[in-house]
Amino acid sequence: MQQEAKTKHEAEDTNPLISLLRISSHLAGQVEIRAALRSVKTEIENLLPIDHLDVCLVDDKGIWNTVYEVGIRTRWSLSRSPVAHSPIRRILHNEIDYMMSGNAMEDPRYVYEGALAQPIIKHQLRSRVNVAMKVLGRTIGALNCSSRTPDLYDEHTLKRVQHIADVLAPYFYSLRATEKAQQSAIVRAEAQAREEGLRQGALELTQVLEQERQRIGMDLHDQTLADLTRIMRDLETAEAPEDTAAVICSIQDCIEDLRRIIDTAVPTLLEMFGFAHALRIHLEKAVGDVDGTSLLVSDDTNGGVDALNPTTRIALFRIAQEAINNAARHAGADQISVNVSLENSEMKITIADNGCGLDKSAAGANTDKVTGGVAHMRTRAKLIAADFKLSQRNGTRVQVRLPLPAGGNPTADKNETREAAQ
Known part of the structure; x- marks a missing residue:
């Protein structure tokens, strides 16, 4: 009985349909793209030998692509990059549905002037199979499998990767849409916070300006206006030349006070x-x-x-x-x-x-x-x-x-x- 159970389990492990169903099961409930890819890595390895696995998703305009990797981490996933420089740009531009090579390190389709092919050379990713991920006939990205062993993949491998890509595509499309919605919500919240900050700042500045205006008014009332009133009285009672000289001196002091107030209001x-x-x-x-x-x-x-x-x-x-x-x-x-x-x-x-x-x-x-x-x-x-x-x-x-x-x-x-x- 134990031998029969073991044989049955081994048959299930090598049955592509069982693995595809398990992939769907692992994806259920996932809310983040990289975590979703990690959850299916083992099942994909049951279907084909890989040293590097990644999913490359393009933006709505097909100009930029973002790579999500598991296993080996390369510069591909450090930041988004132009589709025009991707080794699989023809797939991402929806010109072809797949690419396959027995030695991508020497394949001009992958390694060309301007291509972001450094990870292929650095990690010696010779055998590669890349398949378009499509939703409603539109290419949203590519599933990419690589191995250091040359000439490892064949037509049979290509079909398996195509089946996996068909299963992954709608899930990853949904996760990407959710991610974009979350980012948009964060951007909106930050914009609202900045707007509120500016509103509060403008309100505080208005209060500051009002206080400044009141201060200038008090300076004029308590000092300059009082001085002018005193000078006017002195003029009314002035008789001797020395009295007139004192009044002139007071006027000069008043002018200096006015200059000080003006300089405070406007930094001349x-x-x-x-x-x-x-x-x-x-x-x-x-x-x-x-x-x-x-x-x-x-x-x-x-x-x-x-x-x-x-x-x-x-x-x-x-x-x-x-x-x-x-x-x-x-x-x-x-x-x-x-x-x-x-x-x-x-x-x-x-x-x-x-x-x-x-x-x-x-x-x-x-x-x-x-x-x-x-x-x-x-x-x-x-x-x-x-x-x-x-x-x-x-x-x-x-x-x-x-x-x-x-x-x-x-x-x-x-x-x-x-x-x-x-």
């Missing part, structure tokens, strides 16, 4: 002298005691910030302004540095100080103003798609990383503009 220094010089002037104004503070502004980009679009440049300037103000007025720093550099297609701006940080104990009564300033810096960075980081170890360090467009060097555009103007 930035427009006139450029990013690095404007920051250096602001640093000196913010510190007050210049002799007792070490100040350093360095630009390793050859004026790259000034070649950015005005909105981005002003946002970076405002971030640096806020960081400098916090260092000088709230952190008690006596060493403040600003550095602008290019790194990995990014512009990096770092504001560092040796102060006591921006926590509640350091900020004292101005805690809300400091934390609000940090929030404003984050918002400005978000709106120009820059990365913002703040660390407080051995002082405070604010770092902004701005991704640059293709080319990575804004000074190139600036030089081209200057040449065109000349």
Whole structure:
């Protein structure tokens, strides 16, 4: 009885129909392409000898193909590649239904100039049989079986691989459609998240602008308007020339206050002298005691910030302004540095100080103003798609990383503009 059972089991193992049914059974319930291919590898090996097995699927336009491998891992599955460079491009272009070779390493159909045939040479995949996988008459990819042994496959092998491809095709077509739907859902979710982030950023910026407008209004009301009212009264009572001189001096002070408010609202220094010089002037104004503070502004980009679009440049300037103000007025720093550099297609701006940080104990009564300033810096960075980081170890360090467009060097555009103007 045991001998009969063993004979019956061996007959089932060599029966192609039984193996095909088992392949269908293994595929049931699979939700990922590579896992599905792994699940049927053993059954395929029962039908023909293989050293390498892969499924190559093409996109809807037939331009790109993606390879899923089991067993040997080659560069074919590292990333999608152009169909035009595939050794089986004629199958993927729906020109032929199969290819077979006893030594693909020397077969010009597989190894030709421009072909991605490196895995064939590296792993010595001599015997190859490649069969189109079709759904509703359209080629969706190919099933590819290879062996290091030359002249191993024949017409009988080809038929078996065709039967396997017919079984696999609808399953893999469905799995690929599911994968694309999942990727599309992820892309949509990311787009919605970005849109919501921009919406929140715009809302926060509107709030910041409203606060800025209120601050300017209060400055004008509490200082400039009060000064003008006092000057008007002084003029009404002025009799002696010295009184008139005092009024003129007060008017000059009032004009200076107006200039300060205007410079705060619109960074004219930035427009006139450029990013690095404007920051250096602001640093000196913010510190007050210049002799007792070490100040350093360095630009390793050859004026790259000034070649950015005005909105981005002003946002970076405002971030640096806020960081400098916090260092000088709230952190008690006596060493403040600003550095602008290019790194990995990014512009990096770092504001560092040796102060006591921006926590509640350091900020004292101005805690809300400091934390609000940090929030404003984050918002400005978000709106120009820059990365913002703040660390407080051995002082405070604010770092902004701005991704640059293709080319990575804004000074190139600036030089081209200057040449065109000349």
